[in-house]
Amino acid sequence: MAAKLSGGGGGKYAIQQNSEINVTPFVDIMLVLLIIFMVAAPLATVSVEVKLPSATVPPQTSPPKPFYISIQNNGRTYIGDGEVDIDSVGSELLSLIGNKTPSDERIFIRADQTTRYGDFMQVMNSLQDSGFYSVALVGEDQSNK
Template sequence: MGAKLSGGGGGSKLHVDQNAEINVTPFVDVMLVLLIIFMVAAPLATVSVEVVLPKAVAKPQPSPPKPVYISVTRDGSVFIGDFPTSLDTLGDDMKKAIGARDPDQERIYIRCDQKTRYAEFMKVMNKLQDNGYYSVALVGEDDTQ
């Protein structure tokens, strides 16, 4: 293997010709070898031993309870789900909505209109806390569309 470093005239400048073309032949050779290896190995990867698996003894988990949504409209009206309520009866209506579930473990979701006054929202929050509902989540609209 050799390289021509100078021209025939014996000039003092070093000149090396560069080849910028990509040699695809080794790449194709490697791909073909890998293809053959995978074609041979794929049938060997299947399981041919028959095994009788035992039945699962775990009991299915109950589905989580339906979440409770409280909606506060622009004019300050309060709804539990689709049913209207008021601040005076919010605690009793919440007990009816969650049934026999534990209020300490229940998460309440609050949705408010954009134009709802903050004071109206805080009245609902305070009434929920007065009745023992401390796990409250706020629902907003996802605007990353």
């Protein structure tokens, strides 16, 4: 004997379809997991008291503030917010860092995408002539668009 599971006909063995979700097993599992975590959580705490020694670490010095050089498409060059001559970028940076070593400073270059390559190379050459070798190029992050 076989039962007819779907289709028409209202015969003796017709079974109606059940489209409701039975959540009782899900609730049972959640309650069991809740009890397990409630019992296990106090066991995870440390009950042995230990007096730890104090740490005497010298305070960390913050990294040096980076310098931003901006080159516009018309050739105007800026260090931070102040405009400088494109030929004197390196010497201006030397005067800004004072008695620090140029190779320890971080320089970031921001240039307009239509900036002439010659202007960019002029800034790079001026930086290298002054001893600034740690130079990074800044671009726009396209991953968030």
